[in-house]
Amino acid sequence: MSNIVVDKSKVPWWVSNLIVPLVNLTLALIVSGVFVFIAGENPIEAVKLIIYGSFGYIQGFAYTLYYTTNFIFTGLAFAVAFHCRLFNIGGEGQAYIGGLGVFLVAINLSFLPVPIVWLLSIFGAFLFGAAWAFIPAYLQATRGSHVVITTIMFNFIASSLMIFLLVDVIRDTAQMAPHTVKLPEQLWLPSFEAFSGILGVKIRYSPLNLTFLLAIASLFFVWFLIWKTRWGYEMRAVGHNTKAAVYAGISPNKNIIIAMCISGGLAGLLGVNEILGVSHKIQAGFPAGYGFTGIAVALMGRNHPIGILPAAFLFGILYQGGSEVTFEMPNITRYMFVAVQGLIILFSGALENLFRPQIESFFVNRLNKDKEAKA
Amino acid sequence: MVSPILELTNINKSFGHVHANKDINLTINKGTIHGIIGENGAGKSTLMSIVFGLYQANSGEIKINGKETKLRSPKDSIVNGIGMVHQHFMLVENFTVLENIILGFEGETVFGAKLEKAKADLKKLCETYNFNIDLDATISDLSVGFRQRVEILKSLYRGAEILILDEPTGVLTPQEVDELFKILRSLKEEGKTIVLITHKLIEIMDLTSQVSVMRQGEMVGHTKTEETNKEKLAEMMVGRSVLLRVDKSEAKKGEVVFKVNDLSVKDDLDVIRVKNINLEIRSGEILGIAGVTGNGQTELLEALSGIRKVESGSIELFNKKISDKQNYLNPKMLKEKGLAHVPEDRQRMGLISDFKAYENLIFGYHDQEPFSKSSILKHKEIHEHSYKVMKEYDVRPNSPNLITSNFSGGNQQKIILSRELNENPKVLLVGQPTRGVDIGAIEFIHQRLIDMRDKGAAILLASVELDEVLSLSDRIIVMFDGKIVGEKDNKNVTDRELGLLMAGVTE
Numbered sequence: 013m014s015n016i017v018v019d020k021s022k023v024p025w026w027v028s029n030l031i032v033p034l035v036n037l038t039l040a041l042i043v044s045g046v047f048v049f050i051a052g053e054n055p056i057e058a059v060k061l062i063i064y065g066s067f068g069y070i071q072g073f074a075y076t077l078y079y080t081t082n083f084i085f086t087g088l089a090f091a092v093a094f095h096c097r098l099f100n101i102g103g104e105g106q107a108y109i110g111g112l113g114v115f116l117v118a119i120n121l122s123f124l125p126v127p128i129v130w131l132l133s134i135f136g137a138f139l140f141g142a143a144w145a146f147i148p149a150y151l152q153a154t155r156g157s158h159v160v161i162t163t164i165m166f167n168f169i170a171s172s173l174m175i176f177l178l179v180d181v182i183r184d185t186a187q188m189a190p191h192t193v194k195l196p197e198q199l200w201l202p203s204f205e206a207f208s209g210i211l212g213v214k215i216r217y218s219p220l221n222l223t224f225l226l227a228i229a230s231l232f233f234v235w236f237l238i239w240k241t242r243w244g245y246e247m248r249a250v251g252h253n254t255k256a257a258v259y260a261g262i263s264p265n266k267n268i269i270i271a272m273c274i275s276g277g278l279a280g281l282l283g284v285n286e287i288l289g290v291s292h293k294i295q296a297g298f299p300a301g302y303g304f305t306g307i308a309v310a311l312m313g314r315n316h317p318i319g320i321l322p323a324a325f326l327f328g329i330l331y332q333g334g335s336e337v338t339f340e341m342p343n344i345t346r347y348m349f350v351a352v353q354g355l356i357i358l359f360s361g362a363l364e365n366l367f368r369p370q371i372e373s374f375f376v377n378r379l380n381k382d383k384e385a386k387a
Numbered sequence: 388m389v390s391p392i393l394e395l396t397n398i399n400k401s402f403g404h405v406h407a408n409k410d411i412n413l414t415i416n417k418g419t420i421h422g423i424i425g426e427n428g429a430g431k432s433t434l435m436s437i438v439f440g441l442y443q444a445n446s447g448e449i450k451i452n453g454k455e456t457k458l459r460s461p462k463d464s465i466v467n468g469i470g471m472v473h474q475h476f477m478l479v480e481n482f483t484v485l486e487n488i489i490l491g492f493e494g495e496t497v498f499g500a501k502l503e504k505a506k507a508d509l510k511k512l513c514e515t516y517n518f519n520i521d522l523d524a525t526i527s528d529l530s531v532g533f534r535q536r537v538e539i540l541k542s543l544y545r546g547a548e549i550l551i552l553d554e555p556t557g558v559l560t561p562q563e564v565d566e567l568f569k570i571l572r573s574l575k576e577e578g579k580t581i582v583l584i585t586h587k588l589i590e591i592m593d594l595t596s597q598v599s600v601m602r603q604g605e606m607v608g609h610t611k612t613e614e615t616n617k618e619k620l621a622e623m624m625v626g627r628s629v630l631l632r633v634d635k636s637e638a639k640k641g642e643v644v645f646k647v648n649d650l651s652v653k654d655d656l657d658v659i660r661v662k663n664i665n666l667e668i669r670s671g672e673i674l675g676i677a678g679v680t681g682n683g684q685t686e687l688l689e690a691l692s693g694i695r696k697v698e699s700g701s702i703e704l705f706n707k708k709i710s711d712k713q714n715y716l717n718p719k720m721l722k723e724k725g726l727a728h729v730p731e732d733r734q735r736m737g738l739i740s741d742f743k744a745y746e747n748l749i750f751g752y753h754d755q756e757p758f759s760k761s762s763i764l765k766h767k768e769i770h771e772h773s774y775k776v777m778k779e780y781d782v783r784p785n786s787p788n789l790i791t792s793n794f795s796g797g798n799q800q801k802i803i804l805s806r807e808l809n810e811n812p813k814v815l816l817v818g819q820p821t822r823g824v825d826i827g828a829i830e831f832i833h834q835r836l837i838d839m840r841d842k843g844a845a846i847l848l849a850s851v852e853l854d855e856v857l858s859l860s861d862r863i864i865v866m867f868d869g870k871i872v873g874e875k876d877n878k879n880v881t882d883r884e885l886g887l888l889m890a891g892v893t894e
Contacts, residue, residue: 260718260751261693
């Protein structure tokens with residue numbers, strides 16, 4: 013047990029918000045390096061490959077940003093609920109159902125002008141994701157069923173429901189595989205390839221598309237919602253101190269439901285990236301773990317959009333660079349990178365406060381000494 | 388033959404600026420029941436926590452059986468034969484009595500022959516003191532009175548010779564109190580020493596042979612119980628400290644604003660805390676509620692402010708019913724009707740300590756103009772307002788962007804007051820307005836409340852500070868055990884009279 017007591021008001025913001033996460037990240041990477049070494053590969057080379065894979069060439073970088081897009085959505089989703097002290101680990105299922113929303117809107121309204129279809133599809137994604145989060149939220153608010161339990165169960169329900177729909181209801185009947193037909197080509201969101209010509213480079217293919225801008229807009233939206241509006245204020249009040257919220261006339265139940273629905277809606281937007289942007293159809297299991305990784309992104313980003321952006325980018329690098337490594341280094345499998353992610357979650361989430369007191373007291377003491385020296 | 392088992396010399400303990408215990412001397416004789424009495428916040432619990440090793444004194448000496456002893460943790464105290472039964476029981480609810488008693492006890496295993504031996508030992512203890520407890524019962528099935536017995540049994544099993552009971556009767560029914568007293572007397576007969584912390588004079592007179600009185604962190608006297616009486620004790624307890632009398636004119640009472648009819652309210656544990664209360668508050672007057680904490684004031688204020696459901700009876704505001712068993716207006720609606728509420732517990736209810744000061748300054752008013760418009764917070768207006776009121780109420784430091792928990796308790800209180808008083812409410816419910824606030828600020832706050840009264844507000848003031856109730860109120864009611872046990876006009880009442888009523892002594 014650590015007995016270091018740090019006066020929180022004296023800790024500079026950059027120590028707790030920059031130095032501490034960076035130290036945690038470094039530790040996670042060092043431990044990962046040990047694993048790489050045990051697996052019989054050179055960790056330094058692996059790092060080089062990650063950096064090359066994610067930054068070294070334009071297509072790789074586009075992939076990095078594509079992954080970043082997904083992580084921004086799921087990271088923000090977790091963060092919004094967390095400001096109301098709700099642990100929404102159902103991002104995976106909400107994203108899945110959000111994808112259904114995108115597809116149904118787009119395919120049924122394809123006769124409308126294209127930009128309107130896009131807007132309505134985004135709305136559909138948000139609405140479906142929100143609806144999927146609403147049920148656990150309602151149960152939490154009125155019955156006290158804990159969202160951690162219900163949202164994780166809803167991930168399984170979403171998965172089963174989608175398999176059912178993809179096999180029996182909306183499957184592309186010309187195919188045996190569980191996926192839908194493709195959307196009409198004019199509805200596909202412009203991808204990075206289309207812009208790359210303008211930038212003077214030519215690339216074959218990239219999954220990066222216009223949804224990236226929607227993700228950036230979502231960062232602003234969440235920042236505005238949480239810190240600039242009455243709803244955000246009330247959600248945070250409920251999250252910090254339910255008793256005080258009741259005293260101030262703020263309804264905890266209402267805010268639990270609002271926070272969860274916005275959270276689910278943001279997770280649902282992942283469907284826009286995957287379906288309007290990349291595969292243009294619903295494939296079984298398309299959320300592929302982004303929902304869960306979003307938890308790590310949010311924790312690492314301290315649930316603030318300004319933190320979530322770099323955290324999402326970091327995970328984008330790991331995803332993209334990781335696939336480069338597994339391609340080049342036969343001893344390192346895809347699962348190694350799941351382990352690396354796990355280590356990052358462990359160090360920046362579960363063990364977040366492991367070295368925090370030491371680091372903070374180190375800086376507080378140093379700053380005090382500087383002050384004394386000046387005085 | 389009287390031999391001291393526990394001697395405390397010059398014990399001092401401070402928490403930050405609060406001097407909770409000042410040069411305390413106390414001698415407790417073996418085989419007696421020793422009462423420690425005092426108002427809430429007098430330092431009784433702190434002192435006993437030092438004896439039990441939960442806190443370490445800043446200075447002073449503790450002797451057990453004449454030998455100087457250092458008590459660094461509860462474990463040290465247990466080894467030295469000190470046991471403590473806390474106000475809030477420390478039991479694992481889904482364990483049995485036996486499991487709870489053995490839990491964490493050094494040298495015991497939970498299986499086999501040792502368990503059987505433990506059980507046999509405990510059975511013997513139960514028989515000796517007439518505990519009447521089923522050792523295999525699960526705690527969650529037991530009533531509060533029985534749970535308390537388990538705590539006592541636990542201490543005895545661990546070899547306690549001195550048993551400290553912190554407000555043991557607060558949670559008990561009268562019948563359970565009788566049972567407890569029987570047990571305590573039989574413990575005394577077996578040679579155990581008992582320290583009883585309480586603020587109820589009846590219990591002291593009933594049970595103890597020695598009594599020590601504490602006031603504001605100091606030990607103000609020790610006497611033999613037979614040589615004193617309730618009146619003398621009440622006088623010592625309340626003290627004759629100088630009253631901070633506030634200059635105030637005669638109240639100009641208007642019509643009845645708040646009316647409470649036959650009101651009963653339950654607390655979170657479903658215990659009825661307010662019992663069939665009737666009261667009226669007129670505009671332009673301050674009605675003070677005197678009473679020791681925990682006699683229903685909190686629940687009364689919460690029911691009046693719309694936080695807590697009403698069990699029976701009704702509440703009327705401006706001749707309109709606002710709450711009864713079926714319906715109640717929530718705090719937001721009441722706020723719109725001109726009711727403001729300064730809650731007793733600022734940390735847990737009045738503020739969000741992780742919020743910045745400016746966020747707390749609009750708490751509950753955040754959805755009103757000029758602080759927000761179309762649901763968007765107007766940060767410029769909020770900050771201007773924050774600087775203004777923080778200056779007006781002398782909140783230090785005057786920095787709205789500082790996290791609220793970094794302000795001192797007194798300044799946090801000023802943040803709440805500035806928020807609630809700033810709206811010029813027509814009705815004001817105030818609980819403990821000056822708890823933890825320095826003298827200068829107290830005067831300021833008192834003057835504000837009087838000004839509000841003179842402007843025609845109806846004010847209900849609940850405070851454990853008798854001085855405060857006396858100096859501010861126009862009328863005073865005394866609450867004891869959820870009932871109004873007395874109503875006095877402030878012109879002809881003495882603090883001694885009130886002190887007796889507060890302790891439940893009715894002529």
